[in-house]
Amino acid sequence: MAPSPPLLTMSKITKSFPGVRALDGVDLEVQAGEVHCLLGQNGAGKSTLIKVLAGAHQPDDGTITWRGERTALRSPIAAMRLGIATIYQELDLVEGLSVAENVFLGHEPTSAGFVVRGREARTTTAALLKRLGHGEIDPARLVGDLSAAQQQIVSMARALSHDVRLIVMDEPSAALDPDEVDNLFRIVGALTADGVAVVYISHRLEEIRRIGDRVTVLKDGRAVAGGLPAKDTPTRDVVALMTGRNVEYVFPDRPVDPALPDPVLTVKGLSREGEFAPLDLELRPGEIVGLAGLVGSGRSEILETIYGARKPSTGQVTVDGRVLRPGSVRAAVRAGLGLAPEERKAQALLMLESVTRNVSVSSMSRFSYGGWLDRGKEREAALAATRELSLRPDNPSVPVRTLSGGNQQKAVLARWLLRGCRVLLLDEPTRGVDVGARAELYAVIRRLADEGLAVLMVSSEVPEVLGLADRVLVLREGQVVHRARAQDLDEHDVLDLVLAGGH
Amino acid sequence: MPETTSRRGLLFGAAAAVTAGGLLTACTSNEPKGAKPAANDKPADDKPGKHVTIGFAGPQADHGWLNAINDNAKERAKKYSDITLEATEGSNDTAAQIGQVETLINKKVDVLVILPADGKALTQVGLKAMRAGIPVVNLDRIFNTPQAYRCWIGGDNYGMGLSAGNYIGEKLKGKKNARVVELAGLDNLELTKQRSQGFDDALKNYPNIRKVARQAAEFTVESGQQKMSQLLQAQKNFDALWNHDDDQGVGALRAIKQAGRNDFLMVGGAGALSAFQAIEADDSVLKATVLYPPTMAASAIDLARALGQGKGVSGMAEFEIPAHVTLFSAVVDKDNVAQYMPTGFK
């Protein structure tokens, strides 16, 4: 890369949200005219980082240097004035306005300060669209009438309507057909040729190989590698960085004698059109089964379908020989299933409520007589459950939102523990949990299994699956491609399986 | 909002003055009253004349007074063998009512009687009818311009206030430091201000009387009960009460009963049947009511017929009917209530 000073340097950026440290001293350096790829699993901190870059989040700590000068991105407008534009995955366009109105939203060309010069806006927009290879989009059309790909072009035209030096693209290819992706790459090429820098976020490694110059990998809110050459770094190394461990955990010992009873959960031919192929699975009390796979391999979908939160296309789930009503969470919960979902705040927790209420919500009938709650009994039971999991602080009347990520997860586990559930489904159990608190969570999960629970866990971190599970199912594109005892696999085997074929 | 429009109907809802009928027919009848009563029963001119088709467009009858308007018009038309009444389904929607009137114009009715949902908004269609050579009798809610109607007939809100004030003034004559309370109707409406103005102006003639409190209800029973109970709490003693509207008066009387008060004289407004019955029974504080007569619809039919047949009003010297007829707001009390009973609306 050129010896000139970098366009952008972010250094030791730190950002915390209640309960979790999203960014923990991240460095990022971007040169003018390069495509800098940002890689990382869900929750690694990518979106927080680009929001800091877009001025939407203010970092708690760290410095940002723009073209050699210290700067603070106080607001999205401040970032835009400097020439930083962001194209979010969830496009932020106003569907009821025309293409030209969207492109110039907030900086409309005006006469006398307030009369919008519509024609000028439309001609400029037309020129921008043409430059983006989509001259066929009429600037006067409503954005809501356009396809997703066209909307993305509009979003890009909006970025280019400013004097832009750096464009952040958050998974821009996710919604595009292959030939549209080619056009996108052509645009990216043209932009960088003009000296514009592109920060490109994608899960698709082959894209990064095609257009990327350098790669920064984020994991657990840290940059585990910065400025790797995008073309030459072996795929396996990149994936290992993304999925590997950056702390040597001590995983709890597995039971020596795995003389297991009959399966408690049996899954037969379960599938969902377009998400995952028919799956057979047996789960015995006391064992932990791990599902390993990359994003999009269907792992969360499998858990949620077993749980009844999604309706299966085929197949059935049996608990203790009784077939569950498909697509009914209540039936699953009654039968003794419990889910700790991936998005804890959105899917599991009542953030305004106390720990007690979050823990007791699934077993209220146990503390009630004809709907009447015995709150003393409820509190005692919740306290017992949280104590068993060493939840901190040792006071279940505090609001659950004040807890750290790991303790919030324990609150969810306590919920199912209290319910007396027999099969625990864990989706990314350490997502958003501070690195230091994970070992404790692993110990808790193993202990629950030792006490007779059957655990089915999903994780995008291969070492976590290998370290914690007894058996592992490797998933690729909705198919189980391998089943093995965890002891018989190592990280490289799994990566090969996960990446086999395409990449 | 439906409530608003429906309340708008009611505001015009108030009472009946038979003197206007007298003006048109020059006599009052003492014949036994029919079951479906309207104005005094005697048609204006019994001799059948040229056949006249009258188009009638009124608002939705969502209130007793408006119901009475419809009934009065229909009953009156039935009494004439030479009249065909083309009545539209009432509507509170201005656009819908304009459409209905236009249909009547296209049907080439001979005369139109229109009680607009909104006088201002229907002015244009009134003009259109007049230009098409169809004379319009504008009922109660007045159009913006006299060009839009041949004849306007309606009640007198200011006059209601005057009548009520004068009646109370006479009753309290000679009483020192007499205290009067007013329970007004919906304050958003001009007619409420007019009624209050008339009441205040009348009271000015009686220096011994002071109006000590006024609260506005909303022409509903519920609001009448609410506001009246507050007034009773605020004013532990007063001598007379004027309530603008007999409908809200049902609630006001309820509040008075609940408070166990009977130390004052109450005058109503509009001319509801329940008020007449209470006055006749003479067992409550309600001693009189001032009219805003729905019989104006019957008179409007008389006027429309006269227009269609090219006649004047019998009993008047002119060959033509008048351009404006403002009805008198009569006071109904125990002495004359029997006569008005049939005009009372539910």
Add this chain to the structure above:
Amino acid sequence: MTQPVSPARPVAPKSAPSRTGPKAFRPDIRTLSLVGVLLALVLIGGVTQPDSFLDTDNVQLILTQASVIGVVTVGMTFVIISGGIDLSVGAIVALASVWATTVATQDYGFAGILFTAVVVGVGCGLVNGLLIAYGGMVPFIATLAMLASGRGLALQITDGKTQVVTVQSVLGLGERDSYLLGIPPLVLVFAAVTVIGWLVLNRTTFGRRSVAVGGNAEAARLAGIDVRRQRLYLYLLSGLCCGIAAFLLIVLAGSGQNTNGNLYELDAIAAAIIGGTLLTGGRGTITGSVLGVLIFTTITNIFALNNLQSDVQQIAKGAIIVAAVLVQRRTSTTSS
């Protein structure tokens, strides 16, 4: 980079270890600020109208007038806490009150009127609930439709006429003779509904589930709560409250009219919001809502006693909504 960070980062502020035992009553700062507002109003009323404001009659009057809208507000509070809204409460009160006062219904006397009012209220709530919970309609739209058709049906039943109640036992309930120890029966019903509502919200699984559904419907579903059935029950509850309120209104006004319950939906929502109920759901108290109702009723009363006219009343009402919400926001942010 390989050093684990400190285990489980410290939580929250310094919560003293002796933090309130299980039984301790923790007065909510929001509720306290509402009580403060109410006391200030009482002071204003007492100073401006010392003769008429602070006597038994006036307390009875204020409470009686609060009871109809108060019962409606209790039901509305549940609906809002669960993340919904019920715009049809006024229309349901109107419909129930006219249906229960038709000549045919009055033939069945006291029981007939009470039964009809409650059944009509619950029936409307059932329709709302089914449309929202199982028909997938947005509460705003479903209850707006119920508002329109309920008012329409009420008009059709009455034909715009006032239906005067002639059943003496019903009328008697609204009169002085039936006061129990100086408390009007209407106020007793209001108090009972408030207490039951408080208990249901705070002491039963139903209340918990309502809060859970409003706080995070997806989390509630994944926790095994039947979210749809809960929503159905909530609109049924609101309908039931409207039915009871309709009966109270019949007793109070001695009649049924299609204009009854005019704008109750706005009054009830305003009272709940002032009371600290989150319009987005997940938080709210019955105590707050009832205080909100009492504040509104007391203001109206003070205005009337001071002979202020409706224009001033409306302006002040708007100002008080804004002021109350601002004061609450301030007190709640400084306390957390």
